[in-house]
Amino acid sequence: MALDKEKYQAFEDIVGKRNISQDPGVLETYRCIAQQSSAHYGPYVDHMTPLPQAVILPGSTEEVQNIIKLCNKYKIQFKASTTFWSAMGFIGSDYAVQIDMRRMKYLEIDEKNQMAIIEPHAIGAVVQAEAMKVGLNLNVPGVGCSSSVLASTSGWVGFGPSSYFMGCAGENLLGAEWVLPDGRIMRTGSLGAGAGWFCGEGPGPSARGIARGFAGSAGTMGICCRLAIRLHPWPGPANFPTEGTIPAYRAVLPDNFKTYTLCFPSWDAYAQAFNLFFENQDILYLGHRQFNMFGRDAKGAMVNILTDPDKQFCDLPELMKDPYIKKQTELMKIDIQVVIAGMTKRNMEYKEKAIDKILELTGGWKNEMMLKPEIVNWVLMYLLRLGHKNLNYTFCGAYEGNYGMSPNHFVTAPLMEEASEIKDKWAKKYTSIADTGGDSDMGSISIIGGGGATGWEFFVNFDAYDKDSIKGTKEFIDSTQEWMFKKGLGVDMGRWNADLRKSDGKNYSQEEHDAMYIKMPQPMFLTYNWKIRNVFNPNNLTGSYYRTLTPEKLKTD
Template sequence: MISDEAYKELEEAVGVDNVSRHPAVLDSYAFQPFENHESMPWCPRPVAVALPSTTQEVSEVIKACNRHNLKHKAFSTGWGLWCGPTTDDVVQIDLRRMNRIVEIDEKNMFAVIEPYVCGAQLQAEAMKVGLNTHIIGAGPNCSPLASATSMHGVGHDSIYMSYSARNVLGLEWVMPTGEVTRLGAPGSGKGWFCGDGPGPSLRGTMRGYTGALGGMGVFTRVALKLYNWPGPPEIESTGTVVDVMSEVPDCLRIFGCFFPDKDRLADAYYDIGEAEIGYNCLKVATPAFMMILAPHLFKKLKGTENLRRLLGGTLGQMFLIILAGISREDLDHQVDVLKAIVDEHLGFVLDAKNIPTLGSNLAMNFIRATMPALVFRIGGSFSTALGRNDSLDTQLAWGEAIAEIKRGYAKKEMIIDDMGDNPYFVPYENNTWAHCEVVYPYDHRSEKHLAGSSAINMDFIINAIESCMEPMFGVVPSARKVLSPLTSNFNRWQRKLSEALDPDQTSDKGFYTDEAEFDFTNVPPERVERLQKLVEDLTWTELGPPE
């Protein structure tokens, strides 16, 4: 409950039309089914929802919360359990009204945006001036600001456009106290061209490998790097996703590259990186393509063992790569290089130019990262085993290990059999490091699948620890509690910083520093023991990890 007095202050902060405590409104915010592995799709209901339109209003909302001992939790586009409150005394700040592209600096290749600008919007505007923006794999519906400041940030353009966290050039931040600060050059009033300094970089308190997920104030503006776009101001296209047909710009070539085995595929990745070619690159198991494009057909065919072998095996080691050239000569060179590399590693290329409809479909879908949303088609939901980004080899190994775990659960029908390892594997920054997460579809409306998803997640955590990885899903309080002592005690330090910058702990810390016990209900005893043994063996002492 929120007191009348507190509510009135929220109204004064954002206007009466932009705050609500009606149960039906609150429930529309308490509904957070994605990555919610509980049987019902709710998170704790906020006590009020406020919709600020300016940084000043955000500040006033937070100050009002602080005066009344209420916590606050902000989101941008609001997709995922982590966007909702984790306790019962939270004011939800919906940043939807802060939706402006403040500036696109064409020359210096950056954009300053507010939280509710989505990836598709920013890309559409950037392309008009020959630039492009990194769009995360979750899709163009997501907020680039939220990704860069608060979440993860991988996308299939990462080969050319990096990782969201590394694209920040400046930040406006309403601290948990309600004070407004700017990081980097904008903090000194010098422009939005550098997010670090003077001296130590407070960007390091903003986020690390993951973000604070709303647990450390509210980010109201960010300057993000934009990247060169050699194509037209708009990719002409008809249709929407599955049927989209685009005019493939002359500056692009699209190839599927298939290899006889994982090692050769990995070698090719490394060589492509050193050749510094590629604009967009994604390794996806071929069954996944069929699954998202034709789910009914997929269901009919997945019992066919030969097909499983063909798609998951023979054609399984493949990636799709888009080359972008600034001239015909440049593009031709990249094509020559790609073909030579694939050839050297005994692979073959499928040139989308020879299958015009395929190329026409993939161009827009990949450049705008639109296809991942289709993963919902097979089961209504999906979850993912998020590994810890590092070398390409590590990530490919993670993909294999997780695929093996998945197969067991699929066989027991505790998740949906997707007939392949279904990794979302993307290389970063000229293939110098990489990301791999392994997607598994399930139906969150099925009790059996829910039980499966909580059990499989435990196996992922165990495997991550065995593979020396801090999994990205360590944002869950129970995982954090287990992982922190094995991982530089990071949460101890995170919490100290949190307490220093948020002395009254007014931001909702559920997905940032809170810890909780695991629910082992659906986990076999031997797995629980394995986890406990790993924790015992790998817990840091004051001299570091046991070597």
């Protein structure tokens, strides 16, 4: 079915001629390689998300509401996205319109109440720059600073290096203005009461629960148009200092900022250190195992390449043989990068002492090479701004997050060597994935504020333009998933979305979801999702990223 002229005109009446398009060239840019999770050019590179019938750019909540009402009238599917990081922001049906939210970019910093009120196209870097002017900062999630803050807060998970200190995106969500799929506007908490943006809960039960759980509903529960997030202290300069030559941009920060690569003699010690950080929740400003994404063998050399503008990727083999780098890389086999930020001189002294004490208790140490000023300043820039997402693709042009293992670090840490060995053997036997030394596990010290659940994934680098590499990577990922099931580790992070969009880029049908979800240990909750969708999305217009099970499929006594 095609969107006829009359319907197109109706949408155009809402947003104006300049903000809607059916130009085939434009529409083609609103397609995405269908993959399982984030921006990873996954194994299904042959398939693209469907071509939208039109692309519409609303400029206000009222326009969004009118668009959604029209979609309901004509039973047209819709999906909103802003910075289009991954397939979940794209449509899953041939009869659908893509809503591009980039015109809505309002940003207001409320310094006194430590919050920012934002629209979809206020990206992380912009919110951060404005917040820092008044001594505040935000949790920039793993998606990086060039992505929409509203999207990760309302639509997806939103944890990152700073979530230990600043909380996950969902924890920072305050009031929100949300156009539900049936066209109603939900204003959560204090906002609905006309009291301001400071609270997103209640009155009574919190309606935000239908649209934002552990993850957001990936655009299936309507379109969030504006929300408030809580901001956190930034005891640094009003302007984030940036110097150096690309790609080695650095941030020279005052003495109350320090970054260390903390190393441990065993995974057991690593897990013990994590627990100490979790028990004492005010030590770190940020904690992330970042540079291990380049692999256990290559990370030291890669850090040297990336911090020296005169070095190139082709220097990697030689640098890996350099005795000093080799030794330092070996010493940071089991490591994590941390940033501490002192609110006062005394506070900084306490945090330094606490780090040293934790290292003493766990037999750990600070990596010497990572203390070089040029590396320190580069790491601070990298982790505090999170603007280096391009480096995820450095090795082969593509990667997949794999072995996203249990958030229970006491379970995961003892398995790390076994997991690394599986990858190492595969990489040495086949050429489909990059051989970076087995362990390429990386991720956040915590996916919730204050710590308690880790967010780790192995980086698997492959060539997205080589069919054999893609095929081999898929086989590798299938095998690691099998291993994870055997170990009781559940579904791999890279497969979180595997049940939400088919490999041909299209939505799953209800029958297909029913067949999958009836097998879940507690399928009951999915029948409530079905009922929620029926009430708030009666025409089922937002695709299959909302997990539902038809209640009749569940036999109850």
